[in-house]
Amino acid sequence: DLSEIAIYAKIENHHYRMLKNLTPGPYTFIHMATKQVPRRLQHPKKKTIGIRVPDNAIAQALLAELDEPLMSSTLILPGDELPMTDPYEMRDILSHQVDLVIDGGYCGFEDTTVVDMEDDAPVVVRAGKGDTRLFET
Structure with a gap:
């Protein structure tokens, strides 16, 4: 959930309300990372971090x-272009x-x-499964 997001990301109130509605x-x-986030977890030049709250029962339970x-x-394993999606194959290769x-x-x-929320107006960086029309101005 987003209850501790301010520990990891600098976030404005209006952005927080948007995230609360979409997660x-x-x-x-x-978002811009806070000083609590180790450098190796940040974008090396922008000092940002990606925040995700997945709608997945296993991830939520963990x-x-x-x-x-x-x-x-x-x-995505070295030499592959697509991510692994077969749990049996993952177990065989990675166990x-x-x-x-x-x-x-x-x-x-x-x-x-992926939505960049560094500035006041959110910008869609990559269109994917989430509705991008929510960010059109």
Whole structure:
């Protein structure tokens, strides 16, 4: 949820209200990172961070159990152009390199919609599963 977002991202009140209405959902929101965010987790030049609240039962359960945010990335192996979506294939290839593979079923290829919220007016950086019409002026 967004209850601790101010620890990680500098966010204006009107942006917070927008995020509250659109999360959980298929969006990644880019904000200026706070000093609490390690440099290696920030964009190297812009000092920004992407914030996402996924609408996924497994991710929500993990977050509730851990009671802290997770850093994640799309699983695209070196030499591949598309992300892995088959949990059985992930287990076969990666089981000796990771502690756990959670079988949440097959997932799709559709990206999240990425919205840059560094300035006053949000800007869609990448159109994806989330409705981009919400950000048109």
